[in-house]
Amino acid sequence: MIKVTGCGCGCCDFSGSGMNLKGKRRRVLEDVLELMHHVQSRLSVEEAARTSVLSKSWLHAWCTIPNLRFHLPKEEEEEKIKERKHMTLLDVERTLKIYLDNNIPIESFELSISIENQESASLAEKLIRMVATKTTSVKELSLTIRPYGASLHLPYEILSGRNLTKIRVSVPIDGIHSVSMKTCHYHHPPKCVSLRELHLVGMHISEDVLHDILLSCSLLEKIKLLYCSKGLNSIKVKNLVCLEELQIVTMDTGSTGFEISHVPNLHVMGCNVHMNGMSRRFGPLMNEHSISLGSSVTELSLGGGMIRDNASLDMIIKLGLPFLENLTLDMDCWMLGSFHFTCSDSIKRFSLLSCPCTLVDVVHVTAPKLLFFSFYGQTMPTLLFPDSTLEQIEFCLGLNVDRVDASFFLKMREALMLSRECSRLHIKTINHDLPLPLEIDIDDLRRRLPFPPATNLQKLSFKTTGDECLWECSPFFQAFFEICRPQQVTAWPDTMLKDKNHFCKLMLQVLMEKKNNSNTYWPRYLKDVQIERPDHNPKWETLSHSHTSFLQGPNPEHLPFKFILNWC
Structure with a gap:
């Protein structure tokens, strides 16, 4: 059986x-x-x-x-990959023809291409139109276009897919040639009514097309319009009840106005108006913004021409965002020497970015429940956080060496007191006049320090431009280690003198002299130093026992050295 x-x-x-x-x-x-x-x-x-x-x-x-991805190299890149076959636009055309002739569904189409001449631009336009008009199954369309030799016009037909849920177009913002999208003689409303995500970077889109998309696609959940405002009088985002994230960045000296309203479910909002030259802080905004947000916003980022004075801060308060937790302000256009702001009780994370060197007085922030604060800028003002509940802070500073004095280190020491932990401190120094010694009276600094060195700095990283020759006997580090004891240090080679590893020599010198001189100040508290060499098999070694090749020649690929400092 x-x-x-x-x-x-x-x-x-x-x-x-x-x-x-x-x-x-x-x-x-x-x-x-x-x-x-x-x-x-x-x-x-x-x-x-x-x-x-x-x-x-x-x-x-x-x-x-069903997911087609074509990444085509630039012509000069083709020389580097001659040993392997690379794809061309003709290969893309043959592949698409096979799919379309045999009714093979295409769900996503991704094309990354460099436009070298008008012929390649015309062929790329043809291929994009083929995908948009001859298949209804496409859900995601992603285009990365680098127009080096000719401009390209995106066909209006890419908005005809009823099943299309994502459109992404990315173009370099500093090129001579452009990628544009305009209305055509047979203009009709977009058919991509299922669109959920719209990401446009660097392309030129006409105001009619953009507004047609924003009016017709009522299911949009994410919108990113980055550097796409050239020629636009306004960007209107209205009556999008599904919208959760909106990011707008312009670079048009404030000539594009924002009209944002009736977005009740918006959670993440970012607007930045980049301005150049003298107009950065004093030039007029040529167009006003009308922004009305719902109560759902939890993350807000504003900057550039939108944040210039106290009236800008009042505008944030008037938005009335009861659940806002994360606030980021780009201060590149800030006009005043001080900053005073009272946050709502809901804010837990607050960041000030691109703070100019003119912001030299006081940054005074009243935030009852603030947990995290980050400061990026060209200076170190006095930081005041009354009734602070901060748990973590971080700093990223770009400093001209001739502006660093004892007051800088005193302000930094006070800033480190604001929180139980400083997760990161990144310092980049620039010295345009080699050699330029720092004039810091270390003994006077020690007398003026009101507190012992801070021990809450987790990671210190630094880069130098033009002043690497100062590090071995640098007053900067002599003063810096008097105010804090960092646990980890990442030291990048100088951008101009890449064959110098002076921080390694400084650490070795300190460890050797420590045995013979017990009267030194901060070096006597340094027990030992471990180093991780940036090679293919990195491992931690005690610096005093490591090979001298650490100190000779350039770093591999000019990568940084990493140190662990063990203090008494």
């Missing part, structure tokens, strides 16, 4: 009145194909292509994968 049983995979069903073997097997085969497509989509293009040699099933999966 032969007993018939199922194979256990679910493809066979011998129960009931009939055997639906063919239908179930077909479904299982489709599931396996979908699984193969999923695996291939998670790999790089080269790795996914290699799966085609595993079996006929994998070859079939590769030939019908």
Whole structure:
């Protein structure tokens, strides 16, 4: 007797009145194909292509994968990869023709291309139009276009896909040639009513097209318009009840106005108006902004021409955001020498970025429940946080060496007292007049320090430009280690003198002299130093026992050295 049983995979069903073997097997085969497509989509293009040699099933999966990704190199890059075959626009056209002729569905289309001449621009426009008009299955369209030799006009047809949920177009913002999208003679409202995400970077889009998209696509959840405002009088974002994230960055001297209203579910909002030259702080904004946000906003970022004086801060308060937790202000256009701001009770994270060197007096922040504060700038003002509940702070400073004096270190020591932990301090110094010694009276600094050195600095990193020659006997580090005891240090080679490893020599010198001189100040508290060399097999070694090759020649690929400082 032969007993018939199922194979256990679910493809066979011998129960009931009939055997639906063919239908179930077909479904299982489709599931396996979908699984193969999923695996291939998670790999790089080269790795996914290699799966085609595993079996006929994998070859079939590769030939019908619904996620098409084409990354075409620039001409000079082709010389570097001659040993392997690279794809061209003609290969992309042949692939698309096979898909379209055989009705193979395309769910996502990703094209990264450099436009070298008008011929490649015309062919790229043709291919994008083919994808947009001859297949209705496309859900995601991603274009990265680098127009080096000619401009490119995106066809209006890319807005015709009813199933399209994501559109992403990225273009370098500093190129001579452009990528643009304008209305056409057969202009009609966009059909991509299912659109959820719109990401536009660096392209030129006409005001009519942009407003048609924002009016027709009521299901939009994420909008990013970065450096796309050239020629636009206004950007209107209205009546989008599904919108959760909105990011707008302009670089047009304030000529584009924002009109934002009726976005009740907006959680993340960012607007930055970049301005150049004298207009950065004193030039007029040519267009006003009308912003009305719902109560759902938890993260807000504003900057550039929008943050210039106390009236700007009043505007933030008037927005009335009861659940705002994260506030970031780009201070690049700030006009005043001080900063006074009272945060709402809900704010837990507050960041001041691009603070100019003119902000030299006081940064006074009243924030009852603030937990995290970060300060990025060209100076170190006095920081005041009355009734502070800070748990973590971080700093990123770009300093001219001739502006560093004893008061800088005193302010830094007081700033380190604001929180139980300083997670990161990054310092970049610039010296335009080599050699320029720092005039810091270390003995006077020690007498003026009201507190012992801070021990809450977790990570210190520094870069130098033009003053690496000062580090071995630098008054900067002599003063710095008097105010704090960092636990980890990352030392980058000088941008002008890449063959110098002076911080290594400084640490070695300190460890050696410490044995012979017990009257030194901060060096006597340094027990030992560990170093991690930036090579292929990094490992921590005690600096005094490491090989002298650490101190000779340039760092591998000019990478930084990392240190752990163990203090008494």
